[in-house]
Amino acid sequence: MSIAANIEYFNQILTGTGCRLVAVSKTKSPGAIMEAYQAGFKRFGENRVQELKEKHQSLPEDIEWHMIGHLQTKKVKMIAPFVSMIHAVDSIKLASEIDKHAERNGRTIHCLLQVHIAKESSKFGFDGEELLEAVKLGQFDHLEHLKICGLMGMATFTSDQQLIRSEFKTLKTLFETIRLMPTSDNFEFREISMGMSNDYQIAIEEGSTMIRIGSDIFGARD
DSSP, X not given: OOHHHHHHHHHHHHTTTTOEEEEEOXXXXXXXXXHHHHTTOOEEEESOHHHXXXXXXXXXXXXXXXXXXXXXXXXXXXXTTTOSEEEEEOSHHHHHHHHHHHHHTTOOEEEEEEBOOSSOTTOOOBOHHHXXXXXXXXXXXXXXXXXXXXXXXXXXXXXXXXXXXXHHHHHHHHHHHHHTSOOOTTEEEEEEEOOOTTTHHHHHHTTOSEEEESHHHHOSOO
């Protein structure tokens, strides 16, 4: 199927679920992104800062860019002027750096806190208990130029669907726990970014509000 047809397919299966699509366009050409854009789709995810910056400069201004990959503090300044949401805030230090550059650009940047839920040690993210303690102690409260919108997590890359479901349930439980905690005005907990091409159906069933889909839309990675 074409990129436009794949976008329409996901729009149809997400109707009524409360979940939205982020089309992962990393390594894909501006032409491929424009095919989706011309079909009416404007929400794209990238995982490399330089590539994201270059695409932002060459593509329509009303595209909603999501930074979904690991973000180094030294590169925050490159995307702070325009990024719509950063999915992978995995430390207080990174959150503070985003807040600093958001203030410099006169913006409030929407962010998700990444939680390590997978068995692979290579994945980034807060430990669940560590994050609960940080929220309880108000360690994000001074970040006035962030809007902390929820959590992001990546399940173990496996064919074991029970394990994937268990990890998504863990993330949803943590989300609900934090959502009910007393927090400062910069918390607006409403998003759970979980689910990719290999596990999005389970993620939707477990309460995802954003799935990040690349190969099922654009084909195999370039």
